[in-house]
Amino acid sequence: QTVVTQEPSFSVSPGGTVTLTCGLSSGSVSTSNYPSWYQQTPGQSPRTLIYSTNSRPSGVPDRFSGSILGNKAALTITGAQAEDESDYFCFLYVGSDRVFGGGTRLTVL
Amino acid sequence: EVQLVESGGGLVQPGGSLRLSCAASGFRISRYEMNWVRQAPGKGLQWVSYIDSSGTPISYADSLQGRFILSRDNAKNSLYLQVNSLRDEDTAVYYCVREVRRNFDSWGRGTLVTVSS
Numbered sequence: 032q033t034v035v036t037q038e039p040s041f042s043v044s045p046g047g048t049v050t051l052t053c054g055l056s057s058g059s060v061s062t063s064n065y066p067s068w069y070q071q072t073p074g075q076s077p078r079t080l081i082y083s084t085n086s087r088p089s090g091v092p093d094r095f096s097g098s099i100l101g102n103k104a105a106l107t108i109t110g111a112q113a114e115d116e117s118d119y120f121c122f123l124y125v126g127s128d129r130v131f132g133g134g135t136r137l138t139v140l
Numbered sequence: 141e142v143q144l145v146e147s148g149g150g151l152v153q154p155g156g157s158l159r160l161s162c163a164a165s166g167f168r169i170s171r172y173e174m175n176w177v178r179q180a181p182g183k184g185l186q187w188v189s190y191i192d193s194s195g196t197p198i199s200y201a202d203s204l205q206g207r208f209i210l211s212r213d214n215a216k217n218s219l220y221l222q223v224n225s226l227r228d229e230d231t232a233v234y235y236c237v238r239e240v241r242r243n244f245d246s247w248g249r250g251t252l253v254t255v256s257s
Binding site: 124 | 202235242243248249
């Protein structure tokens with residue numbers, strides 16, 4: 032069974048930079064897993080921040096960026112703002128499996 | 141404007157069944173890959189099922205053990221999820237999601253399924 036790992040929680044100061052990661056319980060994440068990142072605020076449906084490792088849909092602020100760092104996918108927020116306080120979920124294609132990570136709750140304070 | 145509207149959720153007893161629907165507008169579902177994703181109360185997202193734009197393949201999360209069936213009606217521009225032998229752990233909001241180039245680019249607001257006696 033494929034397990035995708037994320038930090039359960041993280042905090043960042045307003046204006047600060049934070050990097051959330053997305054790993055595999057066995058193996059490394061690569062661009063072939065087409066990592067994507069979704070942001071969800073309470074009571075709302077998720078929205079895409081990053082897809083295919085580092086592609087950003089129109090309308091997503093450029094303070095959000097995606098990459099591969101070592102053996103994990105990464106979402107970096109540069110210059111965090113109060114409205115970035117949300118849950119963040121990564122998603123990977125692993126062979127024929129499609130798997131979400133458990134999510135990271137980001138606090139901005 | 142792309143819109144996905146789910147319906148069909150509700151309260152059901154353990155062992156029961158429901159048919160969830162997703163009505164699409166602003167695009168033709170026959171031209172897109174589509175998914176169902178669910179979220180238990182206070183929990184994370186779980187991918188449930190996928191259908192290719194051609195109608196095949198259809199795939200499911202292994203943990204569902206064959207209890208769920210995804211189908212599509214191109215004439216009605218709608219997607220369906222038949223959920224059978226429901227268990228407490230199936231309680232969740234079920235989202236209909238469009239996929240474009242490995243991006244879940246459009247989500248509905250979801251329909252809540254509550255499994256309880």
